[in-house]
Amino acid sequence: MDRIVYTPIGVIRSPFKQVTGAPIQPGGAKGVRGSAELNPAMEEGLNDLDGFSHIILLYHFHRSEGFALTVTPFLDDQPRGLFATRAPRRPNAIGLSVVRLMARENNVLHIEDVDILDGTPLLDIKPYVPEFDVKQVERCGWLADKAKGATDVKADRRFA
Amino acid sequence: MDRIVYTPIGVIRSPFKQVTGAPIQPGGAKGVRGSAELNPAMEEGLNDLDGFSHIILLYHFHRSEGFALTVTPFLDDQPRGLFATRAPRRPNAIGLSVVRLMARENNVLHIEDVDILDGTPLLDIKPYVPEFDVKQVERCGWLADKAKGATDVKADRRFA
Numbered sequence: 001m002d003r004i005v006y007t008p009i010g011v012i013r014s015p016f017k018q019v020t021g022a023p024i025q026p027g028g029a030k031g032v033r034g035s036a037e038l039n040p041a042m043e044e045g046l047n048d049l050d051g052f053s054h055i056i057l058l059y060h061f062h063r064s065e066g067f068a069l070t071v072t073p074f075l076d077d078q079p080r081g082l083f084a085t086r087a088p089r090r091p092n093a094i095g096l097s098v099v100r101l102m103a104r105e106n107n108v109l110h111i112e113d114v115d116i117l118d119g120t121p122l123l124d125i126k127p128y129v130p131e132f133d134v135k136q137v138e139r140c141g142w143l144a145d146k147a148k149g150a151t152d153v154k155a156d157r158r159f160a
Numbered sequence: 161m162d163r164i165v166y167t168p169i170g171v172i173r174s175p176f177k178q179v180t181g182a183p184i185q186p187g188g189a190k191g192v193r194g195s196a197e198l199n200p201a202m203e204e205g206l207n208d209l210d211g212f213s214h215i216i217l218l219y220h221f222h223r224s225e226g227f228a229l230t231v232t233p234f235l236d237d238q239p240r241g242l243f244a245t246r247a248p249r250r251p252n253a254i255g256l257s258v259v260r261l262m263a264r265e266n267n268v269l270h271i272e273d274v275d276i277l278d279g280t281p282l283l284d285i286k287p288y289v290p291e292f293d294v295k296q297v298e299r300c301g302w303l304a305d306k307a308k309g310a311t312d313v314k315a316d317r318r319f320a
Contacts, residue, residue, distance in 0.1 A: 051301025
């Protein structure tokens with residue numbers, strides 16, 4: 001299995017039309033509203049989702065091309081192994097954000113804390129479930145004293 | 161952008177050779193060990209990852225075919241909207257597990273709490289970062305009183 005083909009199930013809408021200045025993580029997008037607009041044919045799959053306060057969005061970083069296996073992340077001044085970062089330029093450019101679900105309206109999800117570029121192709125939606133998704137972390141590597149900075153740092157063009 | 165093509169970066173190894181009897185979430189795979197074997201060309205990208213106690217694996221549910229927009233999940237006896245479940249048969253069959261990283265050995269990650277089938281194509285690895293990935297959930301929908309059951313429930317063939 002050396003090629004896996006996916007088809008977007010919809011598109012993400014947000015105030016961030018450009019890479020430069022976009023937040024680099026949901027912490028930097030507190031209160032920012034957007035939406036996930038599903039293809040109408042997928043609408044039925046959204047049933048029961050409005051019971052969840054948070055959802056996981058998986059999407060394609062459509063503005064990223066290529067990748068490097070060593071990168072200097074927005075939050076650091078040291079080069080790091082790509083898979084130890086959340087940088088968008090990846091061999092498979094899949095993005096992951098946990099966002100707040102405000103409401104569902106037919107095929108549209110109104111979401112908050114959106115750190116995603118407008119027009120991003122949406123690949124999947126999953127309910128965020130503490131029993132599955134919350135872990136007690138002992139070590140947080142190079143991000144241990146830097147992750148909090150993600151609230152303030154905005155993207156530049158290094159991964160565009 | 162209606163077709164997105166990904167190429168696996170490696171493969172996941174685990175004791176679960178078959179769908180039937182496999183755990184349905186990492187909670188049901190406590191202490192189960194496995195590995196993520198990256199293509200040697202990707203090895204450099206693993207640098208700095210061993211500083212993290214937990215990592216996010218994104219992978220392709222290679223044993224799932226097709227999908228239905230309404231499913232009856234392993235943990236429930238009511239039909240639910242697909243995107244309100246973690247069922248593997250999805251329009252884009254991307255799986256997500258947060259696992260414990262025990263050690264890195266060159267291009268191989270030794271991992272624990274592995275709920276993934278042996279031979280699963282690996283798409284991406286991200287560091288698990290509490291500031292980005294841990295949310296205070298107010299509502300957990302139909303899973304509110306059922307997610308804990310994921311520790312005991314094993315998969316049957318309904319999504320195979």
